[in-house]
Amino acid sequence: MDEIDKKLLELLQIDGKKTLQELAEAVNRPKTTIASRIKRLEDKGYIMGYKAIVNPFLLGYQVLAFVMASVRRGEVKGEKPLQEQLAEKILADCSGKGDLPFVEEAYIITGPYDLLLKVWARDIKQLSSFLVSYLASMPDIQRTETLMVLEIVDDWRRRHMPAVAGP
Structure with a gap:
């Protein structure tokens, strides 16, 4: 894992809805490179999944x-x-x-x-x-x-x- 991978992990944790284009611009690399890096991070288990984070209080859990x-x-x-x-x-x-x-x-x-x-x-x-x-x-x-x-x-x-x- 290099500095670009670390930056991608940080960016995706902050906002998992970022597009490949936004991620590519943030780390100054082509979209295809970013896509393959993210796929590798997923395959190696660094990225375990993606989901919406909900507010338990608004769902009735007090x-x-x-x-x-x-x-x-x-x-x-x-x-x-x-x-x-x-x-x-x-x-x-x-x-x-x-x-x-x-x-x-x-x-x-x-x-x-x-x-x-x-x-x-x-x-x-x-x-x-x-x-x-x-x-x-x-x-x-x-x-x-x-x-x-x-x-x-x-x-x-x-x-x-x-x-x-x-x-």
């Missing part, structure tokens, strides 16, 4: 919380660790298409907890139901701790990741 969950220790069921299986189940169940909140992100973490979930709920009642009914009904989850977000200072939607190095 509560943001981070939920940490401790998972039961024991034998592995299947090919994946239990933490990963639970995270995938929660993400699938909580896709925002029912009574459950939308779980935007799930991580397997170190420390006293095993999972970290970024949860968007329509209101406190929906979050409460998720914690008290849904998660509590899972026998492999031993305990949870919930951190309520009072104010968002900044998040990934407004920031871009600098391309500092490549493999």
